[in-house]
Amino acid sequence: MTPRDVAVVAFARSGHHEPADGLSEAEMLLPVLHDALDQAGLAPGEADFTCSGSSDYLAGRPFSFTLALDGVGAWPPIAESHVEMDGAWALYEAWVKILTGQAGTALVYAHGKPSSGDLRDVLTRQLDPYYLAPLWPDPACLAALQTRALLDAGLIDEAALLTDEAAPVPSADGHPSGTPHAPGARAATDGAAAVVLAAGATARRMCTRPAWIRGIDHRIESHALGLRDLTDSPSTRLAAERAGAFDAPVDTAELHTADAAQEAVLRRALRLDGTVTVNPSGGTPATDPVMAAGLIRLGEAAARIHRGASDRALAHATSGPCLQQNLVAVLEGEPAGHPGAEPEGART
Amino acid sequence: MPENLTAPLVVAFPFTRSLGPVQSAFLTGLRERTVLGVRTRDGRVLVPPVEYDPVTAEEIRDLVEVGTTGTVTTWAWNPAPRHRQPLRTPFAWALVRLDGADTALLHALDAPHARAVRTGMRVRIRWAAHREGAITDIACFEPYDGTATATAGATPHGGAFADPVTTLTTPARLDYTYAPGRAQTRYLHALAGRRILGERCPSCRRVCVPPRGACPTCGVATAEHVEVGPRGTVTTFCVVNIKAKGLDIDVPYVYAHIALDGADLALHARIGGIPYDEVRMGMRVEPVWTDDSRHPDHYRPAPEPDAAYDTYKELL
Numbered sequence: 113m114t115p116r117d118v119a120v121v122a123f124a125r126s127g128h129h130e131p132a133d134g135l136s137e138a139e140m141l142l143p144v145l146h147d148a149l150d151q152a153g154l155a156p157g158e159a160d161f162t163c164s165g166s167s168d169y170l171a172g173r174p175f176s177f178t179l180a181l182d183g184v185g186a187w188p189p190i191a192e193s194h195v196e197m198d199g200a201w202a203l204y205e206a207w208v209k210i211l212t213g214q215a216g217t218a219l220v221y222a223h224g225k226p227s228s229g230d231l232r233d234v235l236t237r238q239l240d241p242y243y244l245a246p247l248w249p250d251p252a253c254l255a256a257l258q259t260r261a262l263l264d265a266g267l268i269d270e271a272a273l274l275t276d277e278a279a280p281v282p283s284a285d286g287h288p289s290g291t292p293h294a295p296g297a298r299a300a301t302d303g304a305a306a307v308v309l310a311a312g313a314t315a316r317r318m319c320t321r322p323a324w325i326r327g328i329d330h331r332i333e334s335h336a337l338g339l340r341d342l343t344d345s346p347s348t349r350l351a352a353e354r355a356g357a358f359d360a361p362v363d364t365a366e367l368h369t370a371d372a373a374q375e376a377v378l379r380r381a382l383r384l385d386g387t388v389t390v391n392p393s394g395g396t397p398a399t400d401p402v403m404a405a406g407l408i409r410l411g412e413a414a415a416r417i418h419r420g421a422s423d424r425a426l427a428h429a430t431s432g433p434c435l436q437q438n439l440v441a442v443l444e445g446e447p448a449g450h451p452g453a454e455p456e457g458a459r460t
Numbered sequence: 461m462p463e464n465l466t467a468p469l470v471v472a473f474p475f476t477r478s479l480g481p482v483q484s485a486f487l488t489g490l491r492e493r494t495v496l497g498v499r500t501r502d503g504r505v506l507v508p509p510v511e512y513d514p515v516t517a518e519e520i521r522d523l524v525e526v527g528t529t530g531t532v533t534t535w536a537w538n539p540a541p542r543h544r545q546p547l548r549t550p551f552a553w554a555l556v557r558l559d560g561a562d563t564a565l566l567h568a569l570d571a572p573h574a575r576a577v578r579t580g581m582r583v584r585i586r587w588a589a590h591r592e593g594a595i596t597d598i599a600c601f602e603p604y605d606g607t608a609t610a611t612a613g614a615t616p617h618g619g620a621f622a623d624p625v626t627t628l629t630t631p632a633r634l635d636y637t638y639a640p641g642r643a644q645t646r647y648l649h650a651l652a653g654r655r656i657l658g659e660r661c662p663s664c665r666r667v668c669v670p671p672r673g674a675c676p677t678c679g680v681a682t683a684e685h686v687e688v689g690p691r692g693t694v695t696t697f698c699v700v701n702i703k704a705k706g707l708d709i710d711v712p713y714v715y716a717h718i719a720l721d722g723a724d725l726a727l728h729a730r731i732g733g734i735p736y737d738e739v740r741m742g743m744r745v746e747p748v749w750t751d752d753s754r755h756p757d758h759y760r761p762a763p764e765p766d767a768a769y770d771t772y773k774e775l776l
Contacts (some may be wrong), residue, residue, distance in 0.1 A: 134464025139673040144679050156679025169776040172471050172636035180671050185679025228469075229636040241475065242483055243595050244566060246630055256536030257566075264534065264579045283537025321517045332675060334514045338555050338564035339506065342534065401764045448700060 118210045119315040119322030120443065122151035122308040123411030123418075128301035128399070131227040137166070137176065141223050142183040148306035149219065152318045156185030159308065160215035162192045163206045165199035165222040166403050169234050180223060192217070197455045198222060199305060199407030200368075200429030200439050204328050206309050216311050223304035224403035231300060231402065238432060240335045251370075254337065254433040259373040261342040268376045303401035305408045323414035323425075323443040329354035330429075330439035337434060348381040348428065348438040355440045357426050359381065362442070364389045364416055364425035366409040368397045374435055378428060382440070389424075390414060404432065410441055417445040465645045469636040476629045482511045484626050485523055485619035490597035496617055497526050497561050505614045507561035508595075524614035527544055527559030529584040534564075537574040546600050552577045556601055560614035568600040593625030633767055643673035646685065651755050656747075658723050660684040666724035689720035690737065692759070693767040694743040695776050699736055714739045718759055719775040726775050733760030742766040 124147035129140055162184055166177045177194045186192060191214075195201045197223020206218035226234075232250035232361060239245045262268045308318070315322040331347035331354075333340050352358060365388050369375045375390070386392060391397070393412035397405050406429025413427035424444045431437040481545045482498055486509050489496040498509035499522040506514075513520050535554040541547055546568035554577070555564035570586065584604035591597035640648065643659060647670045650657035658667040659682035662677035667686050668675060675682050681742060698714035703709075714736050717726035731739050732748065744764045747756035 131637070131639065132464070134466075134639055134642055134645060134671060136639065136644065139641045139643065139681075142674050142679075145679070169634070172469050172634060172638065179672065182674040183675045183679055185675075186676060187677045225639075229634055233544075233634055237634070240479060241630055242487075242628060244480070245632070246595050247546055247567065248542060249553055249566065250542060250545075253536045253538050254640075257534045257553060257555060260536055261534040262577065334510075336508070336510060336514070336563070337566055338508070338533075338557075339510075339514050354742065 116211055116213065116311045117315070117324055118207055118309055118311050119319065120224040120307050120410065120414035121310045121315050121319035121322050122148045122182070123306070123415045124148040124151065125305040125404070125408055125411060126303040126401075128401075129225075129303055131225075131302065132303075133422040135302075137171065137180045137223050137225060137304075138183045138231050139276065140225070140302065141221060141306075142179055144304045144306050145183050145219070145221060148221075148308050150278065151218070152308040152310065154217065154219070154318075157188075157190055159217045159219040161206055161209045161218040162186075162190055163194065163202040163209075163218060163220050164192075165195045165197050165202040165220075165407065166224065167196055169237055169407050170224050170228060170402060172229055177235055178394060180221075184219065184221075198405065198429055198431055200410055200427075200441075201330065201431075202328060202408060203307060203309070203410055203441075204439065207325055207328055208211050210309060210311050216314050218309040219306065220309065220407065221304065221306035222244075222401075222404040222407045224300070224401040224405075225302045226300045227302050236432075243336070251433060255374070257337070258283065258377075258434040262318045262376060263342045267343055267380070268373055269386050284404045286394070299404045300401065300405075301399055303404055305401075305404040305411055307411050307414065319418060321420060321445050323417035323445060326444050327355035327357070328439065328441040330437065332432075335432075335436065340436075342434055343377065343379050345381040345435050345438060348378055348435065348440065351438050351440040352382050352426070355442050357388040357442050359439055361422060362388060362424045362426045364392060364422040366371065366391055366393060366413040366425065366427045368406045368409045368429045369435075370398050374430075377435060382426065382428070384426075389422075392421070406439065410443075413441070413443050417443055420448075423447070462665055463645075464639060464642065466637050466639045469638040470633065471636065472631070472633040472636075474629055474631040476627055476661055478625055479628055480511055480658055481521060481619070482509050482523070484624050485509075485617075485621070487593040487595070487597070488621045488624045489525075489617075491591045491593045491597070491625065492621055493528070493591075494617075494620060495526050495528055495558060495585070496523050497558075497614060498522060499524050499614065501514065502564040504667040505560060506563045523617045524560070525617040526561045526614050529582065530556040530558035530561070530601075532569065532577070532579055532581045532583060534579055537577065538568075539674050551600065554583070554601060556583055564741050567595075567598055570600045570602050574597060577773075583593065584606060590715065594628060615672050621665075621728075628700050643671040643682070647671055648754070650687075654749055655687055656689045656720060658686045658688045658720075660686050667722060668725050669720060669723040686722060688722040689747065691746045691762050691764075692718040692720035692723070693772045694731065694739065694741055694745060695719050695726050695772050696741060697731065697739055712736045716745075716759070717776075719772050724775065729756060730758040731760070732758040740766065742769060742772065 497507035661669035
């Protein structure tokens with residue numbers, strides 16, 4: 113049996129919310145869900161499968177995702193799942209659900225309100241609880257360890273970093289050469305994102321130019337930073353290989369990074385040369401809402417295909433310190449004039 | 461639009477974790493100022509040690525002792541230490557490969573300023589005065605210009621210590637500012653005035669109490685405010701026979717679902733002012749407010765006949 117063709121047919125994201133907006137997660141999410149559902153012509157509760165990504169550690173409450181369900185029309189009961197991860201991994205689960213024939217359409221969403229707590233503390237709780245978490249190393253400092261390793265290896269230079277908005281700031285004692293410190297220290301904002309996935313003919317009906325998912329894979333590396341080569345990302349390379357990213361050139365790449373140094377690591381692992389347009393969405397992944405930032409990269413890549421601005425795009429999402437876990441998706445649009453109208457059943 | 465409410469929220473969780481043979485030996489070793497690593501089948505020495513080979517997933521138990529001096533493999537200056545981090549004064553985070561090890565361990569490096577730190581510099585462990593079998597038994601690293609410690613290579617070690625540490629308690633506390641959202645803020649403000657406010661769904665017309673800004677059935681935003689109650693009907697209930705810790709209510713008592721007049725969702729509350737075994741479905745109740753409370757303390761019987769089953773059966 114030929115696997116079903118599955119596409120991203122709609123994408124929506126919120127603006128960057130301020131804590132002063134006083135919104136609950138459900139209130140923040142609702143307009144975004146409706147935007148994505150409207151694009152696909154779906155009513156709330158109508159998607160065959162719903163999957164979300166968020167984190168109780170951001171909200172400070174157990175099962176916090178259940179309140180967000182108020183926004184999706186979950187009664188009468190819907191088929192629903194949740195990952196305590198970035199929404200990119202929720203998209204992966206929904207993609208598998210559709211591939212296995214258990215659903216024809218899926219709503220995927222993610223939301224994060226990092227302003228509820230202090231990310232510098234919260235993100236230490238995802239680290240190895242025996243050797244790392246008791247030291248409370250904040251994420252910016254861990255990212256700076258990676259930047260320093262890349263500088264030492266000559267894979268990036270300080271001049272390049274300093275021209276980047278995310279450049280390491282000079283240390284407090286005025287160290288002149290820009291000691292790597294605190295890339296990614298810019299505060300992440302609150303927000304949400306949603307996409308709709310659909311299979312075959314349904315996707316064609318919902319979207320003029322669906323972004324067909326040609327492959328997705330995600331891989332993880334050790335939780336022990338000292339075991340890893342921080343100048344490389346073998347998990348990204350393997351995920352890209354398994355997603356088919358190297359089978360043909362891509363014209364666009366949306367990368368989920370905290371800073372310019374991480375982008376350098378990914379460019380090498382993904383073999384992106386000067387011909388590839390990187391992050392054309394103008395996105396600022398470092399300030400995108402935590403838990404939605406990766407899904408936003410996938411959504412932005414898909415939206416570019418929807419608009420006809422890309423024919424083959426790579427989207428990347430990451431999780432954990434120093435690019436510990438990485439997801440790579442390859443999306444394609446069909447050439448203009450592609451018949452594309454064959455019934456879904458004809459492909460099986 | 462009233463001011464958005466927020467409230468401090470503290471989550472504290474003292475996780476207690478079992479260590480297993482390798483981590484137990486490593487952390488007990490730190491207590492005894494001995495650093496242990498584990499050797500993989502291909503001969504690499506991992507410090508800090510793990511229980512499974514990160515490449516082959518093979519169980520590894522071959523413990524070795526390594527030096528207490530080492531080399532910085534990468535670092536990052538931390539100009540503003542946070543309060544639970546290892547040092548109070550600015551320091552460098554460093555990955556340190558101890559002499560005899562093939563991998564690096566993360567810890568603080570005490571240095572006067574960033575200029576005093578570089579990749580490749582030699583450092584040694586500064587032990588904490590009070591050690592209990594935790595990674596913080598290493599107070600930090602400090603610059604070291606002497607020769608390598610006696611254990612320059614990795615020497616076999618049985619991992620046996622008197623009174624080994626077998627569990628690790630890691631207290632954690634996270635501070636949040638909880639924001640209930642606009643709908644619940646309106647609800648709470650109304651409650652302060654002893655009014656109970658619901659919101660009507662524009663699609664199914666049902667009134668949700670407490671409101672959360674969206675109709676959970678239709679998945680659409682709710683905005684039309686509707687005052688409900690104060691009286692309501694017991695739709696169903698249970699008798700509580702177990703006294704909750706810190707709750708000053710005698711058992712048995714009744715906890716009930718109450719459909720307030722005008723509401724299409726039942727909320728739940730305690731029933732008082734009536735013996736527990738006289739509470740029944742359909743009983744009409746009204747809220748009892750206490751002086752200092754922002755919400756009804758409980759509901760008591762209202763002086764009117766019970767409601768007919770058909771009037772509340774859809775709300776069960």
